[in-house]
Amino acid sequence: MPHHLMLLAPSANRVYAGESSTLAAHELQISAPFVRGIEATTVAGVDYLGFESDPLEADQLATLARQSAVLALFRAEGELLAPIQLPDALLLDDDLVTIPKYPGKTNEQFTRLLANVTLASIRRPANGPRSILDPLCGRGTTLTTAWMLGHHGYGVEGDEKAVEQMSAYLKTWLRRKRLKHTAEMTPVRREGKSIGRRFDARLRSARPGVELPAEQLELTVFTGDTRQSQYLYGKKTFDAIVTDAPYGVVHGAHQTSDVRGHAGKRDRSPAGLLGEALPVWASQLKPGGALGISWNTHGLAREDLAYLMRRNGLEPQEGPQWLGFGHRVDSSINRDLMVAVKEDQ
Ligand SMILES: C[S@@+](CC[C@H](N)C(=O)[O-])C[C@H]1O[C@@H](n2cnc3c(N)ncnc32)[C@H](O)[C@@H]1O
Structure with a gap:
């Protein structure tokens, strides 16, 4: 399992008719150059975008929080997923x-x-x-x-x-x-x-x-x-x-x-x-x-x-x-x- 798992907002699929993880993966690759090995990953029947990275710094977490389809971020610890708090990276309510x-x-x-x-x-x-x-x-x-x-x-x-x-x-x-x-x-x-x-x-x-x-x-x-x-x-x-x-x-x-x-x-x-x-x-x-x-x-x-x-x-x-x-x-x-x-x- 990749070290980090990004859960995508369900609304993303309403926009892209099932292609949301491909678009989110490309967005991540371009806008977050500090991540590696991006791949679609399924855990217990739920789809995530998995990736590897060094320990994430504050500005990198803010970049992840600004991704267009991010809902939540987890770190894989063995078989378990630990939630990572994303910063309030948006200035205004969405x-x-x-x-x-x-x-x-x-x-x-x-x-x-x-x-x-x-x-x-x-x-x-x-x-x-x-x-x-x-x-x-x-x-x-x-x-x-x-x-x-x-x-x-x-x-x-x-x-x-x-x-x-x-x-x-x-x-x-x-x-x-x-x-x-x-x-x-x-x-x-x-x-x-x-x-x-x-x-x-x-x-x-x-x-x-x-x-x-x-x-x-x-x-x-x-x-x-x-x-x-x-x-x-x-x-x-x-x-x-x-x-x-x-x-x-x-x-x-x-x-x-x-x-x-x-x-x-x-x-x-x-x-x-x-x-x-x-x-x-x-x-x-x-x-x-x-x-x-x-x-x-x-x-x-x-x-x-x-x-x-x-x-x-x-x-x-x-x-x-x-x-x-x-x-x-x-x-x-x-x-x-x-x-x-x-x-x-
Ligand atoms: C695809 S829409 C953009 C919608 C916008 N992103 C939004 O969410 O409201 C393209 C816009 O271009 C405007 N438009 C088309 N031709 C134009 C022109 N020659 N000069 C200025 N605006 C033009 C249209 O009125 C339309 O609002």
Whole structure:
């Protein structure tokens, strides 16, 4: 039996239809390089993810506690399993990301997985929270996940209603949890013209007993086209981009996660949007920063996305550990993820 056994949350299987241990194993391999010999293990009819490691230090336990599918951790002592106390590694209660339910929402567990493997790929030193941009942020699952993990979240979203709904939800949630914060929506003007709105929230306390990693965490969203992201954010650059691309399918009767092409016309080709948006996003990444994206492989092959990345100075991460994330979402969506790192100039 391996020395350590990670019990996975049952909800992970609802997201990945039986593939949760494969995804969790790949996430662990990438984001927790201090573990070895990861393997699916069954003990008394219950499935675990087993692994070996040297005695676990506090920061390593925190990394394990932040895994997207972890429920509990055990150390094997002969035939017995001894529970290991995981630290409180999340700054906020996880109902922040689980309460909102809407068509087109990216599952919160998958969002955390994508954030974890992207953050683990950044090749620049960390001095405090990372800045994470989601340039297709919807109602902000990536941004609230960033907060939970102790980072700043920034977004761009074309659907103004989605930004309004996120703002209303976040304000209510922060008030109900009695957290110190500010949150407001304001108009955005450029050269005397109104071009949309922005939502700004600042978090100044975490849940009881948990320290914020900085004086405050920022969360900002601009309404607008993602291809205007650099125009909206100006000179600001980011340590990471984490985004779930539109799938090119309609979600529900009224809401769509379609892609807006030129002049606001609907363009159902996510590949076309990515071709135009990637140069903009790449320019907003700091050198050594990482871009993690999930997308529907039915609309765009992995090699074609890798080609688009390289053309924009982003080097896709390679190796078998990166090829185990593909999974079926439904009959029209097969989701995969890719992380690429901006080369140092
Ligand atoms: C897959 S959804 C992301 C959902 C988000 N992660 C969440 O959980 O709410 C893709 C989002 O991209 C937005 N979108 C599509 N084309 C866009 C564009 N050209 N500019 C800005 N946003 C766009 C859609 O409105 C949608 O909210």
